[in-house]
Amino acid sequence: MNARVAAYDWPTIHDALNRFGCAVLPKLLSPEECRTLSSLYPEDKHFRSRVVMARHGFGKGEYRYFSYPLPDLLSGLRTALYARLVGLANAWNETMGIAQRYPEDHATYLAQCHRAGQTRPTPLILQYVAGDFNCLHQDLYGDLVFPMQVAILLSEPDKDFTGGEFCMTEQRPRMQSRVEVVPLRQGDAVAFAVHHRPVQGTRGSYRVNLRHGVSRVRSGLRHTAGIIFHDAS
Numbered sequence: 001m002n003a004r005v006a007a008y009d010w011p012t013i014h015d016a017l018n019r020f021g022c023a024v025l026p027k028l029l030s031p032e033e034c035r036t037l038s039s040l041y042p043e044d045k046h047f048r049s050r051v052v053m054a055r056h057g058f059g060k061g062e063y064r065y066f067s068y069p070l071p072d073l074l075s076g077l078r079t080a081l082y083a084r085l086v087g088l089a090n091a092w093n094e095t096m097g098i099a100q101r102y103p104e105d106h107a108t109y110l111a112q113c114h115r116a117g118q119t120r121p122t123p124l125i126l127q128y129v130a131g132d133f134n135c136l137h138q139d140l141y142g143d144l145v146f147p148m149q150v151a152i153l154l155s156e157p158d159k160d161f162t163g164g165e166f167c168m169t170e171q172r173p174r175m176q177s178r179v180e181v182v183p184l185r186q187g188d189a190v191a192f193a194v195h196h197r198p199v200q201g202t203r204g205s206y207r208v209n210l211r212h213g214v215s216r217v218r219s220g221l222r223h224t225a226g227i228i229f230h231d232a233s
Contacts, residue, residue, distance in 0.1 A: 077227060152225040194210070
């Protein structure tokens with residue numbers, strides 16, 4: 001998994017994250033790997049909890065958080081992706097004047113989360129059927145927050161489902177919000193900002209606030225895997 005993740009053009013990905021708050025990693029997973037992850041969803045033994053979005057005002061649809069140990073595929077991706085994003089995460093915090101710095105390896109960062117009482121795993125699978133959607137939100141879960149996360153589309157658009165586009169908004173100081181819609185195919189991943197990111201303006205950098213969600217699924221069944229690098233309290 002390290003070699004697969006390392007093969008991407010990370011300077012270009014970092015540039016997209018700096019410019020737009022998100023970047024696509026095409027074909028991160030094969031169709032077979034996508035189907036393998038999706039097939040886990042009905043099996044209770046893999047998960048610690050299930051959330052029905054409508055009960056909490058989150059939208060419509062549902063998701064399940066994995067329990068530890070994570071499936072090898074997700075665990076390997078979480079470790080490898082963290083290593084490629086941590087440098088940019090530290091640069092963002094420095095620019096925004098945030099004191100938190102992240103260690104180079106994910107295991108050390110998870111140990112910090114666990115010492116702070118954030119011990120529950122956060123990787124998840126989301127499931128949507130026709131009419132479902134995910135309201136704009138932020139995946140924070142506690143005081144310790146890694147500033148980027150990754151979502152992987154496990155289903156094939158226009159074959160398994162229609163609609164259901166990944167979207168983001170940026171709330172900019174004293175300006176109208178900016179919207180980003182990210183087209184994905186099966187196996188594609190999008191790395192994106194969780195909460196805040198710095199933006200360079202004419203008078204220096206400023207901080208923008210981001211939220212992400214999924215537009216209404218028009219037909220079919222849509223599965224997504226989410227990789228969040230901090231654990232939950």
